[in-house]
Amino acid sequence: MENLRLYVGTYNVGTSTPDIKLNSLLGLPDDHKTDKLQLPDIYILSFQEVKAQPQNMLLDALFDDPWTYACKELLDTFNYVKIKSVRLQGLLLNVYCLRKHLLNIREIESDYTRTGLSGMWGNKGAVSVRLSIYGCSLCFVNSHLSAHDNQLKDRVEDYNNIIKDQEFHVEETTEIFFHDYVFWMGDLNFRLLEEYDQTPEEIERDIVKNELKKLFTFDQLRYVMRKGEAFSELEEKDPEFPPTFKFEVGTNRYDFKRRPAWCDRILYRVNPHNYENVTLKVDQLSYKHHPSYQLSDHKPVTAEFNIKVFSDYSERIVEFDKIVSWNQDEENKARYKITKDIPATKDDWIGLFKDNFSSLDDYVSYEYVSKCASPTPEKKSPMKGGSSKNEQKYEITFSELPNRCRGNYCLVYFSQSEDKVISVLGISNSFPIVKHDSD
Incomplete structure (x- = not known):
């Protein structure tokens, strides 16, 4: 087995355009020098609330949307190729790989699920891309779930509807969790439990005092994972960064119209024993937010992973x-x-x-x-x-x-x-x- 490095990112852009450099967000040097840098093999970049007015959707059907274009232009200078892009209204998922891997990537497929208005509207939902590389199957999911503190049950329902609805056509990997590796990201919109009845101002004081662990014990996502109601199939490293929502646009100040919360998340799953005599494995290398990006009321979140794939796997060409x-x-x-x-x-x-x-x-x-x-x-x-x-x-x-x-x-x-x-x-x-x- 050998390692393959993945770089995963999620950002609710709040209908903004990428009018700033994205090098830092993608972990890339400004001078484009990579002598001492181990480049990721695959980038998985997810966005929510990409501007989705009818005229924009028509243009995006013919040309790359601004976020896809900006990421593609930057990654092209480091010899990456966009292998798949899928969009559902404001939801966008792009997958890029180093050019040298192209002939080892197989069976690329995408899917989408609407969950807004009981499945009738795509303002909420999920988009996904699955592929095989060096003999292993990977599935990436970008979701935007129901908002607001009191809609926890709706978020749980959204998740389970996505699990049931997503269907692929590659044998033995027809469902999300049938894949060897799964990475689930997005604006999951989980807030702090309502029983934690602190005001936004009181919560910010805990953040300033760096009492993040105490605050995180009231995280709704971990609560439903423990109860087995949603996301219990996945794992997540504890975020050591402050809540990524809600900020005043253009600043690093919390907007007290909402209680701060860890809305933007990246989770993963590995099925370690899918093959005889080998053990598949995920090593998480980083999990961080990027406070310098102030285009919306969210902060982007990224994570890096090493996954095990077959080193001697040879594709037919x-x-x-x-x-x-x-x-x-x-x-x-x-x-x-x-x-x-x-x-x-x-x-x-x-x-x-x-x-x-x-x-x-x-x-x-x-x-x-x-x-x-x-x-x-x-x-x-x-x-x-x-x-x-x-x-x-x-x-x-x-x-x-x-x-x-x-x-x-x-x-x-x-x-x-x-x-x-x-x-x-x-x-x-x-x-x-x-x-x-x-x-």
Whole structure:
């Protein structure tokens, strides 16, 4: 087994825009020097109350919302690729990984659950992303639960409705807690128990005196976990930071319209004995808030984890022949071979991407394998030991390219099931697209 490092973040942004640097929030240096920094392998970034007016939702359907764009632009400079983004009104969940892991990530899928207005409205609820990497399954959940001190029962009901409603299409991991690792984050909105009848001003005095442990004994989330009513399947490190809600926007002063509370949380679960002769494990490296961010009445919270994955796990891949160049004004072809028995589906496709693309959504053109690829004759080649290996090659044709397609590009082979479960099976070399001058 070997370690994979995850960086998990949650932030209720209160409809604000990211008009400040996000380096500190993501644990990244301002000078972009990483010589002495161990970069996380995967970033899981969750947001709540992202601006969700109709005109914004329409634009976000065509382009990245401001928070996704800002995070993607920053992480791109450290060689991360956005592998999945899912949004439900103000709820947003983005997953990024280092480029070197792309061919080891499989079966990416997302889901969402509405819990507002008894499941009719998406102002509250959950969005999730599941994937497999190096032989282990991971599930990430971002939820925004019912608000206010007196709605504890509603938060418990929200949680249990999310558990029941979320359903995935990958065998043996159809439910959230069937995965090897689960990370649950968000504005869970748990407050202090109503029996703790202190005023906001009295609670702030306890915070100033650093009596956080005494205050935390009245935390509603831990109360329902102990009773087995909600979140009891998960674990959480005790927060050593002060309550992250509610602040006067633009300051670090508590807003006494609400009692301070630890609304913003990150929990996890590991199923340690899912495989014979190995033990899966989570080591939490940090759990902290970021008080310098003052864009909303919440403070962002982040956590870092090491998880165990299989070090010798090898994924099946599609291997492209070297591409020298393509011509802007001609029909272009590429050849690839199946190196192992990879079951093809009718929805497999190959996308044309700019070299060093920053998102799996950023293809500039694509073709379906079932429509535009055909097998090519391939001679059997003798292998060591006297055996032979029959490798089937295919050729795919891109009949036309978008206008002004210049510079270096690459091809990416995607496996896609009928249920929209995506895997990246192959990436070609970088090659130029040129335009031949007319005589």
